[in-house]
Amino acid sequence: MTTQPLHGLLTSEVSVAAAGVSLFADALRAQAVPVTEAAWQPPMPGTEHDLAVVLADARRQAANAEALRRMTAAGADLVDVRPASEALGLERGTFLHAGPPISFDRASGPLRGALIGAMLLEGLAQTAEEAEAALEKGDGITLEPCHHRDAVGPMAGVVSPSMWVYELRDDVHDNTSWCSLNEGLGKVLRYGAYGPEVVDRLRWMNAVLGPILQQAVRARVDQQGPIDIKAIIAQMLQMGDEGHNRNRAGSLMLLRELLPTMITADASSADVAEAVRFSGANEHFFLNLGMPACKLSTLAAHGIPGSSVVTTMARNGTDFGIRVSGTGDAWFTGPANTPEGLFLGSYGPEDANPDIGDSAITETAGIGGFAMAAAPAIVRFVGGDVPFALRATQTMYEITVGEHTAYQVPILEFRGTPTGIDVAAVARTGILPQINTGMAGRVAGTGQVGAGLVNPPAECFTAALAALARSTG
Numbered sequence: 011m012t013t014q015p016l017h018g019l020l021t022s023e024v025s026v027a028a029a030g031v032s033l034f035a036d037a038l039r040a041q042a043v044p045v046t047e048a049a050w051q052p053p054m055p056g057t058e059h060d061l062a063v064v065l066a067d068a069r070r071q072a073a074n075a076e077a078l079r080r081m082t083a084a085g086a087d088l089v090d091v092r093p094a095s096e097a098l099g100l101e102r103g104t105f106l107h108a109g110p111p112i113s114f115d116r117a118s119g120p121l122r123g124a125l126i127g128a129m130l131l132e133g134l135a136q137t138a139e140e141a142e143a144a145l146e147k148g149d150g151i152t153l154e155p156c157h158h159r160d161a162v163g164p165m166a167g168v169v170s171p172s173m174w175v176y177e178l179r180d181d182v183h184d185n186t187s188w189c190s191l192n193e194g195l196g197k198v199l200r201y202g203a204y205g206p207e208v209v210d211r212l213r214w215m216n217a218v219l220g221p222i223l224q225q226a227v228r229a230r231v232d233q234q235g236p237i238d239i240k241a242i243i244a245q246m247l248q249m250g251d252e253g254h255n256r257n258r259a260g261s262l263m264l265l266r267e268l269l270p271t272m273i274t275a276d277a278s279s280a281d282v283a284e285a286v287r288f289s290g291a292n293e294h295f296f297l298n299l300g301m302p303a304c305k306l307s308t309l310a311a312h313g314i315p316g317s318s319v320v321t322t323m324a325r326n327g328t329d330f331g332i333r334v335s336g337t338g339d340a341w342f343t344g345p346a347n348t349p350e351g352l353f354l355g356s357y358g359p360e361d362a363n364p365d366i367g368d369s370a371i372t373e374t375a376g377i378g379g380f381a382m383a384a385a386p387a388i389v390r391f392v393g394g395d396v397p398f399a400l401r402a403t404q405t406m407y408e409i410t411v412g413e414h415t416a417y418q419v420p421i422l423e424f425r426g427t428p429t430g431i432d433v434a435a436v437a438r439t440g441i442l443p444q445i446n447t448g449m450a451g452r453v454a455g456t457g458q459v460g461a462g463l464v465n466p467p468a469e470c471f472t473a474a475l476a477a478l479a480r481s482t483g
Contacts, residue, residue, distance in 0.1 A: 011180060013359075015056060016024065018166060021200055021352055038059055038093070038404055040158055047050040047405070051439070051440050052440075053437055053438045053439075053440070054437045054438075054440055054468055054471075054472055056316055056472065056477055057438075057472055058178055059479070060437070060472075060475045060476050060479040061434060061438055061475065063479040063482050064434050064475060064479050065434060065438075066482075067316055067482045069315060069316025070316050070317070070318060070434075072316075073307070073314045073315065073316040073318075073335070073336065074317050074319055074411045074430065074432065075411070075412075076311075076314055076439070077314050077317045077335050077430055078311070078319070078411050078412040079309045080183065080310040080311045080314075081090060081310060081311045081375065081376075081414075081430060082307075082412075082415045082416065082429065083182055083310070084180045084182055084183055084185075084240075084307045084309075084310040085180045085181055085182045085238075085240060086178050086179075086238070086239040086243075086302070087178060087180075087236035087238055087239065088176060088177070088227060088236055088237040088239055089177055089179045089227070089231060090176075090177040090224065090228065090231075091174055091175070091176055091177065091191075091223040091224040091227050092174065092175060093104075093171070093173070093174055093175075093216075093220070094169050094170065094171055094172070094174070094188070094190075094220050095171035097175050097177055097188055098161060098169070098175065098188060098362065099159075102132065102134075102171060102186045102307040102314070103134065103150045103151050103169065104152040104154065104170075104171065105125060105128055105152070105153055105168055105169070105170050106155065106156045106159065106161060106163060106168065106170075106354040107125070107153055107154070107156065107166065107167050107168050107169075107326060107368060108121075108155070108156060108162075108163045108166055108167025108168075108324060108325065108326055108327075108367045108368040109123075109156060109167065109326025109328075109330075109331060109368065109437065110155060110326060110329050110330075110331030110341040110343050111154075111155055111158075111341070112326045112328060112329065114145045114146060114148065114151075114152070114153065116328050117327070117328065118326065118327025118328050118363050118364065118366060118452075119202055119327070119363055119450075119451065119453050119454040119456070120165065120166045120201055120327050120363050120450035120451065120452075120454065120456075121166045121168070121202065121204030121327045121366065122142070122145075122202070122454045123166070123199075123201075123202030123203060123454030123455045123456075124165075124166035124167075124168040124199050124200060124201075124400050125141075125145055125153075125166075125167075125168055126138050126141040126204045126454065126455075127143065127175075127199045127204030127209060127212070128199065129141035129144065130204060130209050131170060131173075131209050131213065132163055132170050132171065132172060137329070138204060139453055145182045153450045155324070155326075156169060157305075157322055157346035159188075160185065160186065160187050160305065160370040161187060161188040161189060161302070161304055161305075161409070162187065162188075162189050162304075162305045162324075162371050163189065163190060163200070163367070163368050164189075164190075164192070164200050164297060164298065164301065164367050164368065164369045164448075165200035165201055165202075165366055165367040165369070166199070166200050166201070166202055166327070166450070167366070167367060167368050168199060168200070169190050172216050172220070172222030172373060173187040173190050173191070173212070173215075173216065174190070174191055174216060174221075174223070174224070175189060175190050175191070176189050176190075176191070176299055176302060178239060178302045178303060178306060179236070179306075180306040180309070180310060182310070183306075183310040185306050185309050186306075186442050187302035187303075187305040187309065188302060189298045189299065189301050189302040189305075191223070191298060192292055192295055192298040193208075193211060193212070193215070193286075194291070194292045194293050194294075195292075195294065196458055197457035197458075198211075198458070201450040201451065201456070201457045201458040202363075202450050202451060202456060203456065203457035204454075204455055206454065209372070217280045218277070218284070219285050219289075220286060221275075221277070222272060222275045222281065222282060222285045223268070223272070223285070225271065225272075225275040225276060225277075226268045226271040226272040226275055226403075227268070227271075229274070229275075230267065230268065233271070236309065237264070237267045237268075237392070239300065239302075239303040240303055240416060241302055241416075242260055242263050242264060242267075242296070242298070242299075243260065243377065243417060244302060244416045244417055244418070245259070245263060245376065246259040246263065246296070247381055247384045247417055247420075247427070248384075248420060248458055250385050250387055251382070251385055252377060252379070252381040252382055252384055252385035252388055252446065253297075253304075253377035253378055253381060254293065254297070254369055254372040254373070254377065254379065254445075254447070255378075255388055255391055255447065255461055256379030256387065256388045256391065257293060257294050257296040257297050257300065260297075260300060261289075261292065261293055261294065261296040263296075264296045265289055265290055270290075271415040272285060272286055273286065279374070297369070297386075300377070301368065301369055303375075304371045304372050304374065304375035304377065308322060308371065308374050309321070311335050311430070312335050314336060316482070317334070317335035317336040318334060318336060318433045318434045318474075318478055319334065319335045319375065319411060319430045319431065319432060319433075320333070320334055320335075320430075320432075320474075321333055321334065322368060322371070322374060323371065323374045323389060323431075323443065323466060324367070324368045325365045325367055325370065326362050327346060327365070327450070328346060328367060329343040329346055330344055330346040330347070330365060330466045330467055330470055331343040331470065332433075332466070332470045332471070332474060334433055334474045334478065336478055337474060337477045337481065340470075340477060340478065342469075342470045342474040343469075343470060343473075344466070344467030344468070344469035344470045344473075345364070345467055346364035346365040347364060347464050347465060347466070347467060348363070348364045348365065348468070349362060349435065349447050349460075349461075349462035349464040350462050350463060350464070351393040351449065351460055351461050352391065352392065352461060353449070353459055353460035354405045354447050354458065354459055354460050357459035357460055359389050360452075361451055361453075361456070361459045362449045362450075362451070362452060362459055362462075363450045363451060363452040365445070365447060365464045366450055367447065369447065369448075370443075370447070370466075371432075373443055373444070373445050374431065375429065376414045376417055376426075376427040376428060376429030376430070376447055377417055377427060379402060379443070379444035379445045379446045379463070380403060380406045380407075380410075380427055380428050380429075380443075381403060381417065381427045382398075382400075382403050382446070383399055383400045383403035383404070383419045383421055383422055384403070384418075384420065384421070385399070386399045386400070386421075388446060392446050392447075392461045392463055393462055393463060400421065403419060403427070403428065404422070404426035405444070405450045406441075406444060407428045408435065408439055408441055409432060409436050409439060409443065410428040410430050410431055410432060411430035412429055412430055413426030413427065413429060414426040414427045414428075414429040417429075433471045433474045433475050433478065434475060434478075436468075436471045437471055437472060437475050442465040442466055442468060442471075443466055444463065444465065445464050445465065445466070446461075446463060447461065447462060447463070447464055448460075448461045449462055
């Protein structure tokens with residue numbers, strides 16, 4: 011192929027967009043013609059037929075537009091804090107976990123450790139060995155994904171009946187979602203640790219922190235109405251948070267809303283002081299409210315016939331699973347990848363468990379890794395560099411159906427965050443969603459070993475696309 015000189019037909023006022031191989035673009039640049047190259051590659055192998063069927067579905071464009079409208083319109087108000095037994099109807103021996111369904115024999119180290127710790131917390135075993143044996147036997151034990159009850163759980167995501175949970179409401183679509191209280195970082199249950207200090211902290215959270223937060227939230231609702239978590243997310247994106255691994259501004263804004271009624275709670279001054287200290291010292295205090303807020307957003311978009319928008323991304327430490335608006339409650343799974351990033355202390359890549367947690371609901375709703383450009387400092391925690399953070403957000407626009415109307419990125423001229431992952435766009439471009447995540451130790455009982463970046467396995471999206479094609483046919 012040759013490109014002949016353009017002999018002045020193109021002036022400096024004209025630019026050219028080019029796709030495909032770079033030869034044509036390079037030839038134009040040699041003639042001082044401004045060129046913008048569009049990244050292009052063939053669709054994921056084996057998806058050509060399914061893509062053709064799904065892209066030809068007359069329902070898809072309107073269905074995806076409706077999914078985006080619902081996602082961005084959904085509310086997220088903090089209305090209560092209650093024990094999981096009361097809020098979620100959890101019975102003794104029932105445990106919720108992050109990610110798609112899994113049995114204990116396939117559970118990863120962090121999930122096994124968190125379940126052991128929850129058994130000890132609930133008094134269903136006296137030692138870790140007893141707890142593990144009971145879980146392996148399975149009698150009287152029920153494991154269920156948090157998502158099956160419209161709840162979410164960070165990392166291992168284990169919720170047991172006595173744990174307290176935040177309750178958030180979306181009155182626009184009449185939905186409710188829940189999430190456990192955040193324990194902080196390090197050796198904590200959600201990272202698979204179950205030592206005495208972990209269980210003691212959880213018991214204090216059940217006995218002291220939960221009841222104080224309940225009084226604070228209920229008093230706030232009575233005096234001023236519920237706390238608008240969606241509004242806090244919008245503000246924190248303007249302040250350098252991305253809502254998954256960076257929640258500093260969000261946590262402080264939440265504490266500002268709760269502090270006046272926390273300090274007047276009916277509890278001893280020592281208990282109130284410790285509850286305030288614990289909450290204020292926890293940089294991820296807000297994460298456990300941002301997650302159910304995002305769940306409410308994606309829940310509103312679920313169940314639209316013909317829609318190819320992803321409404322769940324979740325990991326249990328073994329499998330990565332997604333659910334799609336137009337395919338009902340079916341899970342599409344693949345092996346969870348192991349994050350790459352920065353490690354704590356002497357830990358290294360060999361210590362990290364594959365990806366785990368329901369916190370990828372943040373990316374599903376358009377924040378987290380999709381909003382890295384709003385929080386370039388996140389790279390100091392998860393790895394990468396500032397240009398990568400900017401590029402990550404810009405790339406996610408290629409696989410989403412639109413932009414969020416409330417969540418905006420200042421450095422991108424306040425453009426809305428990329429929202430509504432489209433499985434067809436993922437298959438067509440080969441671009442996988444970008445996720446920021448913590449890393450749990452591979453061995454049960456270890457706790458957190460670092461934080462990093464990860465992508466889902468491609469087979470989740472190709473399987474979902476195939477299911478959409480079958481439903482269309």
